[in-house]
Amino acid sequence: MSKKWFAAPYLLWSVGFIIIPLLMIFFYGLTDRSGAFTLENVVAILSPEHSKALVLSLLLSLASTVICLLLAYPLAMILNKHHLGRGSFIVFLFILPMWMNFLLRTLAWQTLLEKTGVINSVLSALHLPALDIINTPYAIVLGMVYNFLPFMVLPIYNVLVKIDENVINAARDLGANGVQTFFKIILPLSIPGVVSGITMVFVPAMTTFVISTLLGGSKILLIGNVIEQEFTQGNNWNLGSGLSLVLMVFILVSMAFVMKYDREGEGGMF
């Protein structure tokens, strides 16, 4: 018996609980309540309220992805440079917050951001203008950056660690300065991690409904909120599935993006 068969239980599980459920979304999304084929549920994305939610989700998730990248790249470089990441200590520091419940952690930002909250008390003590962003899209972006930053840091860090120092030394020996070395050597070699980080942040940010509920008040609807409501309140599974299909297009595009730039899976989380 070949060792390949060890994978059989897992593959059966994947077909039953990954592939078939995804096909169910296609089925519901492309049919109406009576089960007849229709494109109505997908086209519904074009209605003003749905397209507004989609555009807002896109904008906020792009903003938080860019911010995460700008924060994470220097961070990963510093961690790598000082060899702070020996063993699993760095992963440990980034994974540890996950042991405090995700909802509570996000909710804590309410307390921090409130008009009379901690941050504003500190700001007013320093005679700085107050930060009034709670229940605005800015607070949602902050929540996204806060929750998904580790997903950007870890893949970038993992590719930076693997860069052979001799390559960098060689560039320096051949006369490249720090900036040139960064743009010609380090950055291109770290692309797999960057790309993987971008999807790891963009997809959950684009599809969240929790962060917008907790930090955006109840007025700001993202596409995730719309879909969630169709399933839990509206009970229109067909419409919810149809809108999810639209969402999956974005997910597929970003997956294709990763496959293109990170074929070896170097930019993983581990």
Add this chain to the structure above:
Amino acid sequence: MVKRGVERLYLVLIFIFLYAPIATLVVLSFNASRSRAKWGGFTLEWYTEMFQNSSIMQALYNTLLIAFLSAAIATVLGTLGAMGISAMGFRMRSLCMSVTNIPMLNADIVTGISMMLLFIAMGFRFGFQSVLIAHITFNIPYVILSVMPKLKQTDKSTYEAALDLGASPVYAFFRVVLPDILPGILSGFLLSFTMSLDDFIITHFTKGPGLDTLSTKIYTEVRKGIKPEMYALSTLLFATVLILLLLINVTPELRKRAALKHAQAAARR
């Protein structure tokens, strides 16, 4: 010198950003006032009350049991899966890895509703089992992706050597292969456990009305106001894990140092 200072400062700021909400929750767990907005003095009331709150205790029990069972089952399925996949040819292997990547890269909301639709179509009763199945499903990829790199590093010839020397395949697996990949299996298990514990979205769609985990309980409490007992419980959980992980991370280091000292002393003699 200046550059180093700036780098240090940057690290400190990032960690303040990551840990400020956690510090807030810890402070709130000792806050005598029920309101999140003001400090009403120090109290341990919530820590004693949480043990008497049977619905919180039930949610904690569900959360931990689901996390443990789903991580354990995912570890077994995932380790076997990783061994099988690594024995496959290139094409089959890429196909399997793509399937493995689906729950990792897919949005939680899509994974959640897809499983909800499946359970409805199968007429499966929503509750403990449906949540457990969903958690196993999203945990397996973490195990596979932790074990695969370790399998790649292991030298196939040691396993073959064990077989040549008369070991049965099972014996050879447990004595030769398993010790090599054990760190990957353990980190897969730990990661799965953490992901399951922290999950809200997928549980939200697959749980049905009868069951609550800590996450879903907190979500329903958001509008009514979170009970301070929740902060106490989370702080306690966090502190426990922090201590455990510090022990695991620090103890081997200390042991190594002690062994080194011992060796040095022995060498001097």
